[in-house]
Amino acid sequence: GQQVMQIPQYQHVQEGEDFTTYCNSSTTLSNIQWYKQRPGGHPVFLIQLVKSGEVKKQKRLTFQFGEAKKNSSLHITATQTTDVGTYFCAGRSSSNTGKLIFGQGTTLQVKP
Amino acid sequence: DGGITQSPKYLFRKEGQNVTLSCEQNLNHDAMYWYRQDPGQGLRLIYYSQIVNDFQKGDIAEGYSVSREKKESFPLTVTSAQKNPTAFYLCASSIGGTADYEQYFGPGTRLTVT
Numbered sequence: 001g002q003q004v005m006q007i008p009q010y011q012h013v014q015e016g017e018d019f020t021t022y023c024n025s026s027t028t029l030s031n032i033q034w035y036k037q038r039p040g041g042h043p044v045f046l047i048q049l050v051k052s053g054e055v056k057k058q059k060r061l062t063f064q065f066g067e068a069k070k071n072s073s074l075h076i077t078a079t080q081t082t083d084v085g086t087y088f089c090a091g092r093s094s095s096n097t098g099k100l101i102f103g104q105g106t107t108l109q110v111k112p
Numbered sequence: 113d114g115g116i117t118q119s120p121k122y123l124f125r126k127e128g129q130n131v132t133l134s135c136e137q138n139l140n141h142d143a144m145y146w147y148r149q150d151p152g153q154g155l156r157l158i159y160y161s162q163i164v165n166d167f168q169k170g171d172i173a174e175g176y177s178v179s180r181e182k183k184e185s186f187p188l189t190v191t192s193a194q195k196n197p198t199a200f201y202l203c204a205s206s207i208g209g210t211a212d213y214e215q216y217f218g219p220g221t222r223l224t225v226t
Contacts, residue, residue: 031212042202045214088154092211098162100211104154
């Protein structure tokens with residue numbers, strides 16, 4: 001079945017360093033969503049990308065959707081301790097419009 | 113105050129017992145979802161409902177059952193047939209019935225079965 005792989009699984013950075021997580025799908029995605037889950041919390045929606053090659057920014061966060069709509073990335077510039085958490089990508093299955101397929105997530109730790 | 117509520121936050125059960133997890137939303141959303149979260153495995157879809165009185169199996173439906181008799185409620189029963197039920201269970205909803213809309217998650221229920 002359709003799979004969404006996310007790397008790395010864990011990342012430790014010094015505060016102020018940049019961070020990137022990558023998401024790859026085995027099939028073409030109709031859209032890609034990104035969520036953030038703080039430790040002990042629940043996932044919170046960050047953004048959705050729909051168009052091939054789309055790039056969106058939210059302050060220090062930059063989201064990209066690949067040209068082939070099979071991969072995506074989230075880049076955080078100059079990390080802060082408030083960025084700590086697990087970041088998930090989730091793609092909409094092209095064969096089943098009702099489901100999101102989630103990646104395994106990347107857990108970010110930021111050392112002050 | 114709009115949102116999704118799940119209760120209880122922590123639940124303990126003995127092996128062999130069925131247990132029902134509550135999920136209620138007052139967002140007037142059409143679609144509701146149940147996910148299971150295990151360490152290092154992300155979120156896996158158990159069941160979803162795109163509209164009241166209808167639901168579909170997700171990727172790991174075995175050992176679980178749901179109902180959607182009311183738009184605002186989507187309870188999940190973890191049956192004794194579920195081989196490894198200890199996990200963090202998350203309920204979500206979205207305004208539309210397809211996966212083109214952001215999903216709003218509840219605070220989750222952590223189930224421990226011993």
